Amino acid sequence: MPGRSSSSSTGFISFSGVESALSSLKNFQSCINSGMDAASNVALDLVESQTEVSSEYSMDKAMIEFVMLDRELNHYIKAVQSAINHVKEERPEKIPNLKLLVEKKFVALQSKNSDADFQNNERFVQFKQQLRELKKQYGLQADRETDGLEGMDEDMIVTQSQTNFICPITQLEMKKPVKNKVCGHTYEDEAIVRMIESKNKRKKKTCCPKIGCSHTDVKMSDLVQDEALRRAIENHNKKRNRHSE
Ligand SMILES: [Zn+2]
Numbered sequence: 001m002p003g004r005s006s007s008s009s010t011g012f013i014s015f016s017g018v019e020s021a022l023s024s025l026k027n028f029q030s031c032i033n034s035g036m037d038a039a040s041n042v043a044l045d046l047v048e049s050q051t052e053v054s055s056e057y058s059m060d061k062a063m064i065e066f067v068m069l070d071r072e073l074n075h076y077i078k079a080v081q082s083a084i085n086h087v088k089e090e091r092p093e094k095i096p097n098l099k100l101l102v103e104k105k106f107v108a109l110q111s112k113n114s115d116a117d118f119q120n121n122e123r124f125v126q127f128k129q130q131l132r133e134l135k136k137q138y139g140l141q142a143d144r145e146t147d148g149l150e151g152m153d154e155d156m157i158v159t160q161s162q163t164n165f166i167c168p169i170t171q172l173e174m175k176k177p178v179k180n181k182v183c184g185h186t187y188e189d190e191a192i193v194r195m196i197e198s199k200n201k202r203k204k205k206t207c208c209p210k211i212g213c214s215h216t217d218v219k220m221s222d223l224v225q226d227e228a229l230r231r232a233i234e235n236h237n238k239k240r241n242r243h244s245e
Contacts, residue, residue: 018080018084018098019084021080022077022080022081025073025076025077025080026077028073029070029073029074029077032066032069032070032073033070033123035066036063036066036067036070036123036124036127037123039059039062039063039066039127040059040063040123040126040127040130040227041227042059043059043060043063043127043131044130044131044134044227044228044231046059047131047134047135047138048134048138048231048235050138063124063127064118064124066123066124067117067118067121067123067124070121071113071117071121072110075106075109075110076102076106078105078109079102079103079105079106079109080102082105083098083101083102083105086101087101122224126224129228130226130227130228131228133228133229134228134231134232137228137232164186164229165229165232165233165236167186167187167188167191168185168187168209168210168211169187169188169191169192169195169209170188170191172188173233174186174187174188174229174230174233175188175230175233176188176189176190176225176230177189177225177226177229177230177233178192178223178224178225178226179223179224179225179226179229180208180215180218180222180223181222181223181224182215182218182222183208183210183213183214183215185208185210185213185215186226186229187209187210189223189225192206192209192218192223193220193223195209195218196218196219196220205217205218206218206219
């Protein structure tokens, strides 16, 4: 990072050093993303294996720390970029104190931090949602095992959950379900992508293929992996195979 060094008499300021530093910061950002994916998977595993809540809670804390790290990094990148732009626009005679400029902008950005930032972090929101859904699935199971009303009740629940395993496009059990953030319906990843692509080619919007859904503009960017459902299907099949052995 260039500090107060190298002001040149020719008026030419090189940002190559800053720019390479910026790109390594962006690399770091993808590390944060994989860290979040890992923590999220561990948390889901913990729910599945019914491990104590305290260890799951620590995954929650890990996710919060990742979000804060991510926010700080974003602010830093923004601060550096705006400092560069500032210098490029003003074209000062002497190179200003970049470090100070970046610091000032960084502090200004950090002062606007709020809890709402967590709601804006897509990975974090998704993590919370999947955790909730997976717990619900296991909660359902726990209730079923403890109350004496197995039989019919169980059949009903199984049929109900199995219909959720079926893709409305392929009518087959999903292998890699994706959820539409807008209407909440799930589809087989490959099938919905193919559908959107073929509609796109004809310059048409894609209606949600789930019967009864009024959503008429399914976008690729609205689709998120439904990890909780994928696990539910996988577990269901594992159990079924165990029964048939
Ligand atoms: Zn829908």
